[in-house]
Amino acid sequence: MNLPAAILLSLFLALSLPATPCFSQGNPTFGYEMFERHGAVMLLIDPAQGTIIDANRAAADFYGYSLDELRRMRIQQINTLSEAQTRQEWELASKESRNYFIFRHRLANGEIRPVEVYSWPITVNGRAVLFSIIHDVSGRETLQQALVESEVRLRQAERVAGVGHWTLDLGRGTYTFSEGAREILGLTGESWAAKDILALIPPDDRKLMEQSRHGLVERGDEYNIKVRFQRPSDGKILDLHSQGFFDPKENLLFGVIHDLTDYTQAMRTLKSRTWRFTAVVSVFVVVQFVAIGLLARAVKKRRLAEQALLEREARLKDSDRLLREKNAELERFTYTVSHDLKSPLVTIQTFLGYLRQDLAANDAVRLDKDVAYIDAAAQRMTLLLDELREFSQVGRVVNEPLRVSFAELTQEALGLVAGRISARGVQVRTQQVDLTLVGDRPRLVALWQNLLENAVKYMGDQAQPLIEVGVDPTREETVFFVRDNGMGIEPRHQEKIFELFKRVDTGGEGTGFGLALVKRIVEVHGGRIWVESEGLGKGSCFFFSLPAAEKYTS
């Protein structure tokens, strides 16, 4: 007969015993002393009435009643289970081979405590009583509950995180898995033979796993590996991260597995998406580049067109201005020509009238004078007409362009004016200029000739007449000069003198043609001409450029 069954039997026996007065009323004995002072909660119960015959101090402390109060109470006032429930618990204890019952006892303050009650019948003073030792197991229950709760939480956490834990008993060669691990690996059952688990790992990874396990056990190396695992339930290959530790005392490995399958899949997808994204972006960037390039070209084309348009407009404006200038010049020219040609004609007409009168009067002396005036006027007119023709031919009738050096040009011109120069005793200084021009040679000679002629002509009363010919070294472009220390030109006349037949001093031999011709020759060679003079008696310097003639030099 097992112990709970014996207790049960004793209990039934005890329950049938008659009730007796307080147990402690007898003489104190060693057994009683032990009962009274023992730290464990103890009760003596009348099995028939259920009254508490006696209780020890620990019982008084535990229940919160005084000893006297306890001795007047019945066990049912403490035990919260009904009679039927109590019977059920007895039967359960018997079935589970327990030698204790689990009751719930109410304390004086109303608090209910789970207790383990160890009871057996004894005889005291010839009377059968039920001796009970009561253990408060509320702490244990709380602990158990906490354990259960933490296990539930662990299970939940494992599920949420996709992790599980495992233990490998190296002695037995068996694996045990947590619920989370079983769920990940698709395994059923509590434990698995290590060789069966290894068979589910692809050969390469199996080798790695065995090496890692060996390293962990033999050398304490870190066991932190990635392995693939073929889930037996559906054959799917899982990507696992497994971390392990070695417990040499128990000779077991334990660790955690983490299911990375979704993660690696997601990474793969992400990679392919990233690639696709990069490809799309690259195409987009290339398209943008092309578009920007086309746009830039279109903008450039447009800008060039605008620029060309502006240039054309500017050129049009220039030619318009030039045209106006030419028209004005033509008007002036026509006026000047008609005016200047008119004056010898008027002279001729006037003296023809005198000639008639003097013929009628037969005044031979006056007749000669009249004829001389008419002759002079006709000559002047011839001269003017010759000059006009020459002038109009500049630019229109062009001689074949020839290469001619600066030295040749100036020497030829000086030769043509040599008579005047020596007659006036003028000193001439010609610069050594290494320059070759290509152009209408006779006209270029005429250009220097006219300027040299004027320089001598308008030397005034200069005692030491000097003429300098050369190129101005202070300027960027090639600017030629003919300088004299003669009579000079007032600023107000400095522009006018270049007009046809314009003269500052109307006396003397000139016609006002020379500088107009010079200007025309310069302009035909794309250049410009101007005079600088500080005023009367200060000499003059004529500057001019001939870019078109220079262009051909090499």
Ligand code: ADP
């Ligand atoms: P012309 O010499 O026949 O009068 P130009 O056209 O050669 O005609 O000269 C125009 C005017 O410019 C001259 O009448 C003169 O008053 C002035 N002139 C030209 N060259 C000089 C010079 N080197 N010094 C001073 N005045 C000058």
